[in-house]
Amino acid sequence: MSRPVVVLLTVLSLVTLSLSLTACGPSEERAATRFLSIGTAPPGGAFFVVGGALSEVLNTAGSDRGWQVTAEATKGSQENIRRLARGELDFALANAAISYFALRGSEGWEQAHEVRSVMTLAPNVAFFVAPRGAGIASIAELRGRRVVVGPAGAGFEYFLRPILAVHGVTYDDFTALNQTQAGAVDLLADGAAAAAFLGGAIPTASITQIATTQEVLFLPFETAARDELVATYPFFAPATVPAGTYPRQEEDFEGLNVGSMHLITDAAVDEELVYQVTRILYQGRERVVERHPAGRAINAANAARNTGIPFHPGAERFYREIGIWPQDDAADE
Numbered sequence: 001m002s003r004p005v006v007v008l009l010t011v012l013s014l015v016t017l018s019l020s021l022t023a024c025g026p027s028e029e030r031a032a033t034r035f036l037s038i039g040t041a042p043p044g045g046a047f048f049v050v051g052g053a054l055s056e057v058l059n060t061a062g063s064d065r066g067w068q069v070t071a072e073a074t075k076g077s078q079e080n081i082r083r084l085a086r087g088e089l090d091f092a093l094a095n096a097a098i099s100y101f102a103l104r105g106s107e108g109w110e111q112a113h114e115v116r117s118v119m120t121l122a123p124n125v126a127f128f129v130a131p132r133g134a135g136i137a138s139i140a141e142l143r144g145r146r147v148v149v150g151p152a153g154a155g156f157e158y159f160l161r162p163i164l165a166v167h168g169v170t171y172d173d174f175t176a177l178n179q180t181q182a183g184a185v186d187l188l189a190d191g192a193a194a195a196a197f198l199g200g201a202i203p204t205a206s207i208t209q210i211a212t213t214q215e216v217l218f219l220p221f222e223t224a225a226r227d228e229l230v231a232t233y234p235f236f237a238p239a240t241v242p243a244g245t246y247p248r249q250e251e252d253f254e255g256l257n258v259g260s261m262h263l264i265t266d267a268a269v270d271e272e273l274v275y276q277v278t279r280i281l282y283q284g285r286e287r288v289v290e291r292h293p294a295g296r297a298i299n300a301a302n303a304a305r306n307t308g309i310p311f312h313p314g315a316e317r318f319y320r321e322i323g324i325w326p327q328d329d330a331a332d333e
Contacts (some may be wrong), residue, residue, distance in 0.1 A: 032065075032066035033066045033067075033068060034065065034066055034067050034068070035068050035069075035070070036058070036062075036067055036068070036069045036070070036090045036091070037069070037070050037071075037072055037088075037089050037090050037091070038051050038054060038055050038058075038069065038070070038071045038072065038089070038090070038091045038092060038093070038263075039051070039072050039074045039079070039080035039083060039084070039089040039091070039092035039093065040052070040071050040072060040073055040074060040080075040092075040093055041073070041074060041075070041076040041077070041080075041093065041151075041154065042073060042074075042075065042076065042151055042154075042180040042181070042182070043073065043180070043182055044180050044181035044182030044183070044184075044185070044205060044206050045180075045181045045200045045204060045205070045206065046122070046200035046201035046204055046205070046261065046292060046294055047076065047093045047200065047261065048071075048073060049205075049291060049292045049294075050093065050121065050122070050201065050261065050288070050291070050292050050294045050295070051071040051093050052071045052291065053287070053288045053290075053291035053292055053295065054071070054093075054263065054281060054288060055069040055070060055071040056287070056291070057280060057281060057284040057287045057288060058277060058280055058281065060284075060287075061280045061283075061284055062276075062280060065276070072089070074092075075151050075152070075153040075154050076095075076150075076151055076153070076154030076155060077092075077093070077094040077095045077098040077099070077154060077155045078098060078102075078153050078154055078155030079153050079154070080092035080093065080094055080264075081094060081098065081099065081102045081113050081115055081264070082113070084113075084115065084264065084265065084266045085113050085114070085266060087266075090265065090269065090273075091118065091263055091264070091265050091277065092263070092264055092265070093121075093261055093262070093263060093264075094115070094261075094262060094264050095124055095155065095158075095159065095235075095258070095259040095260075095261065095262075096120070096124075096235040096259040096260045096261075096262050096307035096308060096309070097158050097159040097233070097235040097236070097258060097259030098155040098158045098159070098259065099115050099117070099259075099262070099264055099307075099308070099309050100158075100233070100234070100235050100259070100307070100308040100309060101158050102115055103115055103308075103309045103310075107158060107161075108157075108158075114266060114267035114268070115264050115265075115266065115267070115309055116264060116265055116266065116267050116269075116309065116310055116311060116312035116315075117262050117263070117264055117307070117309050117310065117311045117312065117315065118262070118263040118264060118265055118274060118277065118278055118311070118312055118314075118315045119262060119263040119278060119281060119282070119298065119303050119304075119315065120260050120262045120297070120302055120303055120304065120305040120306075120307055121201070121260060121261040121262050121263060121294060121297050121298065121302075122200075122201035122202070122260065122261050122293075122294035122296075122297040123201070123202070123237065123239050123257035123260050123261075123297070124199060124200055124201065124257060124258050124259050124260055124261050125199050125200070125201075125202050125204075125239045125241060125255045125256070125257055125258075126159075126197060126198060126199025126200065126204075126255075126256070126258045127197070127198070127199060127218050127219060127221070127253070127255050127256065128142065128147075128195050128196070128197050128198075128218075128219035129188070129195065129196055129197075129198050129207060129210060129211075129216050129217070129218060129219070130188075130194060130195040130196075130216060130217050130219060131188055131191075131194075131210075131214055131215070131216055131217075132214075132215045132216065132217055134194040134195065135194075136194055136195055136217070136219065137217060137219070138219060138220065139163075139164070139167040139169060139219050139220075139221070139222075140167060140168060140169060142169060142173065142174050142194075142195060142219075143169065143173040143174055144173070144174060145174050145175070145194035145195060146174070146175045146177055146187075146192065146193045146194055147174045147175065147176060147177065147193065147194065147195045147196065147197070148177045148178075148179050148183075148184040148187055148188075148193050148195070148196035148197065148198075149171075149176045149177065149178065149197055150178065150179075150197060151178055151179065151180050152178035156197065157171070158259075159235075159236075159258040159259050160197060160258075162229060162232070162233065162236075163221075163225075163229065163256070163258070166222075166225035166226075166228050166229060167221075167222060167225050177193055179193075179196075181196075181198055181200075181204070181205075181206035182206060184196040184198060184206060185206050185209050185210045188210055188214075188216075189210065189213060189214065195219065198210075199255075199258070200261070201261060201292065201293065201294035201297075202241060202245055202293065203245055203246060203293070207246055208246055208247065211246040211247040211248055211249065212247045215248060216248075218241075218249075218253045218255075220253075220254070221254065221255070221256055223254075226238065226254075226256055229256070233308075234306070234307060234308040235257075235258075235259040235260070235307050235308050236256060236257065236258065236259070237256070237257040238254070238255075238256065238257070239255045239256055239257040240252050240253070240254055240255065241253040241255050259307070260297075260305075260307055261294065261297075262307060263281070264309075265312055267312065269312065269314075270314075271312070271313050271314040271317070272314065273314065274312045274313070274314025274315055275314035275315070275317050275318050276314075277314075278314060278315040278318040278319075279318050281298065282298060282303060282318070282322075285298035285299070300324045301324075303319070303324065304316075304319040304324055304325055304326055305326065306326070
């Protein structure tokens with residue numbers, strides 16, 4: 001074989017190899033990419049902001065695994081739980097009260113949903129807020145008024161109905177308005193609603209906004225009623241809102257954790273994936289705090305706290321490894 005032919009074949013071989021490597025590189029990268037989604041809630045509440053912070057931490061730390069994590073705005077806990085079951089979300093934020101009833105298929109759930117906790121996050125401290133001019137000073141005085149009870153499909157009724165019941169009130173006693181927290185602020189501001197049930201991780205943006213623009217009252221929970229709720233359900237807990245948390249708030253307010261925000265997934269999700277997600281979020285909790293104070297709840301005393309549903313085996317494995325697993329049984333069935 002002549003020298004020119006050998007040179008030509010060598011050049012062609014190198015070009016072919018180069019093209020092969022170039023073609024296979026992006027292909028292999030695409031194959032390694034894993035798209036993950038986190039369901040949150042509508043803008044205006046803490047779920048939306050905290051969900052964004054969690055996705056940022058996972059995107060940064062999970063980039064070497066090819067993760068692309070998206071926080072999706074949804075209608076909230078109820079939609080999130082159903083979409084987890086359909087495989088439309090990988091993880092989601094939810095209120096522990098709603099997850100509690102969804103797991104059991106009770107209180108209106110059409111079937112039991114195999115939800116599992118990944119991480120207990122911040123207390124969901126919520127209460128009725130009314131402008132001072134509305135003439136409402138107690139939960140009993142909601143009767144006959146227009147009251148915002150959360151977005152349609154979000155599932156606020158799962159903790160609101162018990163709260164109202166122990167105060168002698170039902171949904172039939174007032175006109176219930178479905179609206180996001182941001183929308184509720186607008187309705188209160190223009191007088192279209194007399195009160196709204198608002199809250200989330202402290203501080204909650206919607207309460208800060210309405211308390212900045214006008215004088216409001218936080219409608220108190222009766223002590224005996226609150227004690228009954230805490231004794232009956234594992235997701236309720238007393239919660240104090242310190243003075244100064246919100247504009248013009250001069251005294252501590254004895255509120256109620258109506259079900260902690262927690263990160264959940266479906267029981268069928270891969271154990272190793274859940275383990276890695278739990279590890280990354282726990283180790284990256286300071287970055288969550290940078291976006292919202294709710295990140296402070298990712299700590300040894302709270303992250304593995306039982307709120308009434310089992311933890312996913314992947315999350316439990318991580319908590320046991322670092323020595324913060326507090327319970328023998330993941331849920332009080």
